[in-house]
Amino acid sequence: MNDYIYKRYRYYFFLIFILSKKGATVVEKIVEILSKESYTQEDLSYLIGLEGSDRDFYLKEIGKSYINTLGKKVYFRGLIEFSNYCTKDCYYCGIRKSNTHTERYDIDDEAILEAAVFAHQNRYGSLVLQSGERNDKPFTDRITRLLKEIKTVTNGELGITISLGEQSEEIYREWFEAGAHRYLLRIETSNEDLYYKIHPRDEAHDFHRRLECLRTLKKVGYQTGTGVMIGLPFQTYEQLAADLLFFQRIDVDMIGMGPFIEHTETPLYQYKDQLWPLQRRFEVAINMIATLRLLLPDINIAAATALQAIDPMGREKALRYGANVIMPNITPTLHRKDYQLYENKPCTDEGADECANCLSIRVEMAGREIGYNEWGDSQHFFKRTSSKQ
Ligand code: 5AD
Numbered sequence: 001m002n003d004y005i006y007k008r009y010r011y012y013f014f015l016i017f018i019l020s021k022k023g024a025t026v027v028e029k030i031v032e033i034l035s036k037e038s039y040t041q042e043d044l045s046y047l048i049g050l051e052g053s054d055r056d057f058y059l060k061e062i063g064k065s066y067i068n069t070l071g072k073k074v075y076f077r078g079l080i081e082f083s084n085y086c087t088k089d090c091y092y093c094g095i096r097k098s099n100t101h102t103e104r105y106d107i108d109d110e111a112i113l114e115a116a117v118f119a120h121q122n123r124y125g126s127l128v129l130q131s132g133e134r135n136d137k138p139f140t141d142r143i144t145r146l147l148k149e150i151k152t153v154t155n156g157e158l159g160i161t162i163s164l165g166e167q168s169e170e171i172y173r174e175w176f177e178a179g180a181h182r183y184l185l186r187i188e189t190s191n192e193d194l195y196y197k198i199h200p201r202d203e204a205h206d207f208h209r210r211l212e213c214l215r216t217l218k219k220v221g222y223q224t225g226t227g228v229m230i231g232l233p234f235q236t237y238e239q240l241a242a243d244l245l246f247f248q249r250i251d252v253d254m255i256g257m258g259p260f261i262e263h264t265e266t267p268l269y270q271y272k273d274q275l276w277p278l279q280r281r282f283e284v285a286i287n288m289i290a291t292l293r294l295l296l297p298d299i300n301i302a303a304a305t306a307l308q309a310i311d312p313m314g315r316e317k318a319l320r321y322g323a324n325v326i327m328p329n330i331t332p333t334l335h336r337k338d339y340q341l342y343e344n345k346p347c348t349d350e351g352a353d354e355c356a357n358c359l360s361i362r363v364e365m366a367g368r369e370i371g372y373n374e375w376g377d378s379q380h381f382f383k384r385t386s387s388k389q
């Protein structure tokens with residue numbers, strides 16, 4: 001047992017002792033769970049559901065212990081949402097193909113490259129390329145070309161993450177070889193029944209195919225990220241706890257997860273009166289991030305933009321309690337308002353410069369340091385790949 005872990009256990013045993021004198025039951029239970037070496041679904045769902053002052057106590061404990069192990073660094077990924085054309089029809093998403101009220105756009109290559117150069121010059125370290133899902137050859141060829149060009153114009157110094165949905169192994173490989181080294185594909189929920197309540201049950205939205213894609217991404221060699229939405233209609237704390245155990249089981253490197261926010265032009269809007277209040281969705285999302293950090297101390301966790309749609313300080317709170325990645329939006333402003341997966345999306349008016357300034361101040365206010373010019377790869381990825389050699 002290393003010195004830090006020994007001190008941590010000694011601290012928790014001391015706390016348990018003090019609390020048993022006071023008979024403080026909820027806090028006592030939190031401390032008891034925190035002192036364990038592995039966690040059951042019941043433990044995790046208990047932590048995810050915490051409220052009020054018990055929740056405050058829990059978050060503080062996580063905040064303290066994770067800064068000690070992972071350090072203060074936060075990594076920037078400049079996010080370019082370059083197109084909202086999408087061939088899929090997820091029931092929650094504002095850019096689903098059946099939403100005829102969205103104005104569709106596709107940013108040209110030159111503007112994408114300019115945004116990449118902006119990220120590089122501003123020492124972001126990495127970039128995320130995201131769009132609606134397309135599988136046609138002109139699209140996949142264009143991505144391959146763009147990846148190579150981004151590498152060229154940034155002297156190979158900019159790390160590239162892509163988030164372009166379900167593709168064949170061949171395409172995943174082609175993009176990997178062209179320069180992308182991290183891939184984000186959220187599972188959205190690891191519960192198959194719930195998955196089909198939020199997606200059409202058809203070939204284009206197959207739960208098992210999505211799982212297969214996650215396996216393929218790891219096999220190809222990507223640092224692989226997934227995630228879920230929190231506060232979906234019908235979702236329970238137990239299912240969210242199972243999501244965390246799912247992340248552990250599939251051995252992911254990165255997670256992005258945030259609150260579900262209903263969009264008027266989508267089928268899930270009909271359940272708006274059955275959802276947890278927005279503020280509660282936000283709280284549970286922060287509890288999920290903290291509990292994930294407890295479970296998987298060395299992965300990268302992103303502070304999702306959707307947090308900020310509910311609480312103006314949402315992403316900074318996520319950084320306090322477990323997140324270590326933040327994605328400043330560098331999509332040319334003209335189109336930002338059209339990439340509305342959910343309504344009330346923040347930072348749709350600011351230009352990339354303002355966005356970067358406002359974020360660096362916010363990160364420092366949260367007591368963290370920015371890892372400028374660093375790729376900020378997931379420590380977990382290196383551990384899992386080096387242990388296989
Ligand atoms: N609320 C919150 N998150 C959403 N996403 C899509 N629609 C919504 C919504 N209404 C998330 C999904 C997707 C990611 C790009 O955005 O998890 O994977």
Ligand code: FES
Pocket residue numbers: 086087088089090093095096097132133165
């Ligand atoms: Fe585009 Fe879900 S609606 S991927």
